[in-house]
Amino acid sequence: MELQVSTASQAGHAVVSAVGELDLYTAPRLQQALAALLGEQELDRVVVDLSGVEFCDSTGMNVLLSGMKRVRERGGVFELAAPRPAVQRILQVTGLDTVFTVHDAVPALDAT
Template sequence: MDVQVHDEGVGEVVLRPVGEIDMATVDVLEKALATALDRPGLRAVVVDLAGVAFLDSSGVRALVDAALRARREGVPLRVVDPRPVVARVLRITAVGELLGLPAEVPVSPAASFRGLN
């Protein structure tokens, strides 16, 4: 697992983890999040999860810990663009709202079955 860090200017940092986030790799994400949150003049942190194929409870914990730290410091932290399997983990664990995910839009069982969700 690798984390690309991009400074978007005006105090916004975007982290783009790529690969699987699990107990064997979570330390890479934790270090990247801590480094981002330590930046002077930080105004926002965005974690782009498009490249994450798998997320276990240790990854959820790392994101929640970072979001809580960011909140204490008055800095918004949100996740964007998770793959469906990752978004499902975040919603099932009830941390989607804390991490800035929009509420899941209800879909009919037939639409879900057809892969339209």
Template sequence: MDQTENAYQPKPLEITTTVTDGVTVVSVSGEIDHNTADPLIQALEVDALAGRPQVVIDMRRVPFMDSSGINVLLAAHRQLTEADGWLRLAGVHGSVQRVLQLVGLDTVIACHANLRDALTA
């Protein structure tokens, strides 16, 4: 038996981008890791945001995130801030919330309980 047959194959990250009151909302579903982060990187590029550098990432459907996700969020935060914008996270929970707290990212990027709170902050 080939050992790769039983290897973990991550599902692709599902990303939906909408605009609410001039704020770009990036809804993410799935695990954010080295193998799945590219679509999120692309969605958060300043050039892809059509002049709207105010971004909320809805993370309600993200059950897992590793250091790759941390790096994506930090890079996006830096780029959006340089473009006179901001990044906020909404609906972070469970192990993802714990990771953000452990590395102190929740003190750098505003985290809100839900999308409504993130949009009105």
């Protein structure tokens, strides 16, 4: 299955939405989108909307961790939003639910 990635940004905040499966084959698409977004502008907050992600493997988790590291190095906040049960379970099993800030829903771009 393909992975579709879209971004929206406003006033230093960005939401990156992913739809599909986040795995070895598709993770580079999300990685490229995050790199492009961070290369284009200074962001205080990046939220990755996982509501459309049906599956995520370790490669996908590594892309998310790498994105978080890059945003934090710049003094920003990196958050995950609305993971489906399968993705939420991976976060819990790996302990990454304590590493990432995870929201039940996607915050509005202008929310803090």
